[in-house]
Amino acid sequence: MTADTLATAPVGGPSLPQERRLVTAIPGPRSQELLARKAVAVAAGVGHTVPVATVAAGGGVIVDADGNSLIDLGSGIAVTTVGAAHPKVVEAIAAQAAQFTHTCFMISPYDSYVAVAEALNRLTPGDHEKKSALFNSGAEAVENAVKIARKHTGRQAVVAFDHAYHGRTNLTMALTAKAMPYKSGFGPFASEIYRVPASYPLRDGLTGPDAAARAITLIEKQIGADNLAAVIIEPIQGEGGFIVPADGFLPAVAEWCTANGVVFIADEVQSGFARTGAMFASELFGVVPDLVTTAKGIAGGMPLAAVTGRAEIMDASHTGGLGGTYGGNPVACAAALAAIDAYETEGLVERAQQIGDRIRARFTDLQATDARIAEVRGAGAMMAVEFADPATGAPDAALTGAVAKACIAEGVVVLTCGTFGNVIRFLPPLTIGDALLDEGLDVVAAALAAN
Known part of the structure; x- marks a missing residue:
């Protein structure tokens, strides 16, 4: 990325269009450029989950240098709970x-x-x-x-x-x-x-x-x-x-x-x-x-x-x-x-409860028809889905990783966790809207169905 790229970056915060938008495959060429620089300049032990070069974020989205807008269901690991650029x-x-x-x-x-x-x-x-x-x-x-x-x-x-x-x-x-x-x-x-x-x-x-x-x-x-x-x-x-x-x-x-x-x-x-x-x-x-x-x-x-x-x-x-x-x-x-x-x-405690209710309801419904969902759990906007082999109960890290990778490719940031690597966690910013949240969950459900 060049200084010109940064100079023309969209303004962050809730003023960003709250939409999932894929202009290129992920990672796009400008993101690939930054990742190549990272590989040379940054210690190998510092990894990354989503292969994009972020230029703006806010509300419930992250925008990369290629113009892609990703739905953020991770909040920088529960950091940007009030959003990535809250005006206050x-x-x-x-x-x-x-x-x-x-x-x-x-x-x-x-x-x-x-x-x-x-x-x-x-x-x-x-x-x-x-x-x-x-x-x-x-x-x-x-x-x-x-x-x-x-x-x-x-x-x-x-x-x-x-x-x-x-x-x-x-x-x-x-x-x-x-x-x-x-x-x-x-x-x-x-x-x-x-x-x-x-x-x-x-x-x-x-x-x-x-x-x-x-x-x-x-x-x-x-x-x-x-x-x-x-x-x-x-x-x-x-x-x-x-x-x-x-x-x-x-x-x-x-x-x-x-x-x-x-x-x-x-x-x-x-x-x-x-x-x-x-x-x-x-x-x-x-x-x-x-x-x-x-x-x-x-x-x-x-x-x-x-x-x-x-x-x-x-x-x-x-x-x-x-x-x-x-x-x-x-x-x-x-x-x-x-x-x-x-x-x-701003009612964010109550908003967390509402977000949790939507996530829980969505995956509880899916669990009824997909036995690979071993448990839906959490509280508020700290929710998770654990995946396991229906026959043995053994943790299914391979499925978890495949679903997460597919979601990122479709413009939805999800994070995995768990001692056994078999849990997808949901940590959306509390500033995310219902429509954007539901769209993100749709992508996760589609990725699960495809794997």
Whole structure:
């Protein structure tokens, strides 16, 4: 792509025509040009899912350099929940950038960092006294939540769960369950990390209390509560397959943590900020975490993350023990305040519920005639379809990959996930219209029928 290409790119945001439009095959020639440059200039370990050169995005579409307009059912992995160029976010970014782009909050503080912390303290589950600290990414938030929990308890061990995903740094790779592509060849990993089974109703057949009892027994016998600083879990597991735990699982684990002085950390990086039809997924299960990690949807696409939790736990660290040069960058904070305003004033929690209802209804209907759909699950606009062999129940990654590839070729961005690679996940921006969403689901259904 040349400077001329960028100069003539369409304006992003909701002003983009909300349509699926294929001008060329995907990838088109200009996208191929960028991908060729990427192959030479960018490390091979940085992959991509959709072979296009994006020049604009907004509402429910992504436009590439060849003029193709793709329906976006991925939101940059749940990041652009308010849309890729929400007017409030764009305006807030521009205004703040004109004032100053950085001072480092640890050098000279500024209002927007404090305002984001105040908003998070108000919005996260529970009415107890809370405090927050801001960082750059979900993995950074998780690392710091573990640091805080260890400092508070004076203990070292941390429990994560099967199918978990918590990041790609050394500590968070240790917490993450799946080897490829996240962990293979990158060890050794951080110590004192332990793993126990989660609740996976489709595959374990256990009730929530029984699944919790299984996990707690392993914790008590193999680790010991007195050695355990924290239990960390995604209320709805993300990369592991959008696994919704059975009723009663999360409350039982959280109650055990409270009884044993263990910090219960809810990783809401992917499930937070209206995505599940609640502001935070923990609310769906009646759970009040001790600490909550957030990122992704927090700031409309700007890099920002946070740990929010009980004030007495958050204050465990000595002064200077938490922070980072870019953590709580003022431009990202301005974007977050605008995004939070959109969540609270534009009915986006309710919109997520409506989107989820449409996706669930569509694939539940398909499931009645296609036994390869093993389960339709999720909450709000965080929905998934798991595919399996009807005869054996074995995960069908080949079908999943074929369907996703066919959708992208037809101008619909879909993402796969799951420990077994057999899940298609739906994470549309909450700004997508019903007609565009339904058209995208039509393409997915056609791809499934053709494979």
